[in-house]
Amino acid sequence: MVEYDHKLFVVIVNYRTADLVIDCMHSLMQPEGVPERTRIVVVDGASGDGSAQKLETAIVENKWQDRIDLLPLETNGGFSYGNNRGIDHLKERYGSAEYVHLLNPDTVARAGSIGTLVAFMDEHPSAGIAGSRLEDPDGTPQACAFRFPTAVAQFEGEFRFGLVSKLLDRWRVVLDTPTEAVRVDWVSGASFLIRSTLLEKIGQLDEEYFLYHEEVDFCLRAAREGWECWHVPQSRVIHLVGQSTGVTERDVAPRRLPAYWFESRRRYFTKNHGRTYTAIADSCWLAGNLLGRVKSVVKREHYPHPPHLLRDFVHHATSKAKQS
Structure with missing residues (x-):
């Protein structure tokens, strides 16, 4: 002992x-x-x-x-x-x-x-x-219990559409x-x-x-x-969500995500799953995000994501890929 x-x-x-x-x-x-x-x-x-x-x-x-x-x-x-x-x-x-x-x-x-x-x-x-x-x-x-992120979860987390999310529930990152x-x-x-x-x-x-x-x-x-x-x-x-960073603060308009958010996400995938899987995860995220935007337009819903999210994601993904 x-x-x-x-x-x-x-x-x-x-x-x-x-x-x-x-x-x-x-x-x-x-x-x-x-x-x-x-x-x-x-x-x-x-x-x-x-x-x-x-x-x-x-x-x-x-x-x-x-x-x-x-x-x-x-x-x-x-x-x-x-x-x-x-x-x-x-x-x-x-x-x-x-x-x-x-x-x-x-x-x-x-x-x-x-x-x-x-x-x-x-x-x-x-x-x-x-x-x-x-x-x-x-x-x-608040959300505080999770599954590990996967490529499938990257798609579901951005799309968030009823039947699709139900079918992909076993990969959903945020647990009930x-x-x-x-x-x-x-x-x-x-x-x-x-x-x-x-x-x-x-x-x-x-x-x-x-x-x-x-x-x-x-x-x-x-x-x-x-x-x-x-x-x-x-x-x-x-x-007190987001009080220390301002990134996830509630009851205010979403803020533009800082560069370190994208860098941390990319490091997690490349370090733990390799570059090929990271590219797949990026593609799944992009597909989910784009379909989510289409869904918002069709259903006339407010798109809740931070400003410039898609542009920033593509910028960081492509710039890091080139550096690799």
Whole structure:
């Protein structure tokens, strides 16, 4: 039996969302916020907007220094980079922990939610990863349990047409909201618990991803080594969707997707499935997108996608293909 210095390490990566992180820290510092023997680090990815100073002041004023560290970085290397630096910091300063929890800055942990996730992992030694139920402040569930992306799923996700979607349901990436703990392919990185022995086996997050698809990649690497991934809806975490990036923010007009979204998607497919399969996946996405546009015109529906999506997709797909 391995003896660990701590039960849990928690890493929160901030980029210009200091107020959200302070709310998140408050939720973790409540009596049922985190298990005993937990250390937390807030990593600031070179925000340049005074975030680091604001976070340091909040930690001192609330007397959280004995539980929370602040790690200001000199560069914004993205989600994987920031989380890996946070994990490194905790290991170097505090030794070992049985689990590592990656938590988004735009989350608020409901009472007992983190402890519930840890307890689940304690009871399921074959589980290497577990994710919380993510929800709106009013309790409305969000998509947080998924299948791995495939070429077929790329087509269905863009077309989304009744009978076709029903026929392709077994490939649909987003799963229906589970009510009980269920084994899935991958879970959202917004509340992402990892067993330390898994990290030792497969390594940390791939820093070639700036943002998006890094948790999918990590879960696939884990699955290929025989580890299980579980969605645990009894662990409930409020997720203020899109507040940290603005990309998926609700109740506002869709925004143009940043270049790193396309780059991350392409890296996931080429790294894990090769260039030929990536070309097939791209073709399926394009076919689904074009048919979806035709469907919207015929049915006189509003086309809900981000602006310039098709043009941007083609640009990034062709430019990367040429570089290859």
